[in-house]
Amino acid sequence: MKIQGHKRAPETVMLRLSRYHCLLGEIGGERPSRRITSRELADALGLSEETVRHDLKHVGVEGRPGAGYDMQELRDALQDYLELGPNHPFIAVGNGDILRGLEVTFPSRDFGLQPVAYFSDRAQDVGMRVGEIEVQSLDSLGSGGVIAGSSLALVACAPEAVDVTLDALSCAGITGVLMLTPVLRPAHPEGMGITYFRLPCALKALVSGPIPVALTAESAACEGPHGCSE
Amino acid sequence: MKIQGHKRAPETVMLRLSRYHCLLGEIGGERPSRRITSRELADALGLSEETVRHDLKHVGVEGRPGAGYDMQELRDALQDYLELGPNHPFIAVGNGDILRGLEVTFPSRDFGLQPVAYFSDRAQDVGMRVGEIEVQSLDSLGSGGVIAGSSLALVACAPEAVDVTLDALSCAGITGVLMLTPVLRPAHPEGMGITYFRLPCALKALVSGPIPVALTAESAACEGPHGCSE
């Protein structure tokens, strides 16, 4: 029942906006309140400063010529534009191992994201504790209705469980899914946005040489031999 | 010491080529040898048929007007162009949990990818078995030299360990890295191509509404309410 206010910027831009938001969260901790220029942002993320300014136009913050943008203001504006809460809730679906592993690999709270529930498709995982959270059965997700305030899910279940999972998530009111499980074309529940991270494809595309990129994803590379202690 | 033969197609195209390769691997098992049209490929992956034909031009396979492409020939050509072996080796770096979890979530062998070594940055994980593979210490990677025949790595270590990991991988001769750990700007060893999957950014970009996309990544979505048994 959420109303789409503004017209969203193109996907490419949305992705970069969230990178600015992540970056500001990181350096905001260091130097609390100061100004930051489009050049600084650009350098930090490997973009051009024009791109940054163009992107920022979308969110409607005003910079000060000669001085740059107010960090606090910029971060707030981004958060607003992205419709993010200060500790934005999300749920995750996957086997117990990957849920536990992700807590280390992806410390979501450091990025302003808060896991609020974990679900597994494996019976053996149910009841296990991962961090502060007790793993629930996928069935309880399907029947249980809406998960408190969350519309976001990270899915890393087994390939066989993808369709069931998406159905259950849809019923639970999830509208945005980040899919880590590699599937070619899952059944797309209506009203659900899915972003795919295709591990096998990204790996295959990497083989034939450096200088690869994925969008989610920007990347850099340099030719020449690497200097090792060998 | 690999020589770059052909000029690589643009990144977007490379990514789609690897999707075709994955798809052919999947349906190749079902119906062994037959022809497939650009329309079929396009429909299966949510692309336009013109895009498919353009992409396929890059790899240099010839289709037959009125009939389509020979599936076997196409798959071989893609494999060739992507410089993939039939069971292409890769290594993975991450904590024991995520390594074990990924075996389920991402059954790499089904996609023609073969994990040949696992490394962890946590002492407690060393010696543990994940599938057939014994987890080694990250240190042994740094000192050990080249890993048999592999130049590809999937990295899902802790954020603190990213720089160390990349250095070690570089020394071990790894030239392509798929980075799951979210880091803004890691030190890039020379000659290494890194693709980033930015979990926090992708999640944040998903919040403000359906119809998101990431490149790695295509996605679809529809407006309107979803039909649930509620």
Place this chain on the structure above:
DNA sequence: TAGATTGTTAATCGATTAACAATC
């Protein structure tokens, strides 16, 4: 004021889509 950086418009570049003739 001078210096720096923004906001904005125009130019370039690349990728996708459309159109259609060539071909099996």
Place this chain on the structure above:
DNA sequence: TAGATTGTTAATCGATTAACAATC
């Protein structure tokens, strides 16, 4: 031959880069 689908060229679209005047 007729039908279908490829290969290829042109048109469109969007995103990035460049240029520069406006402004703090």
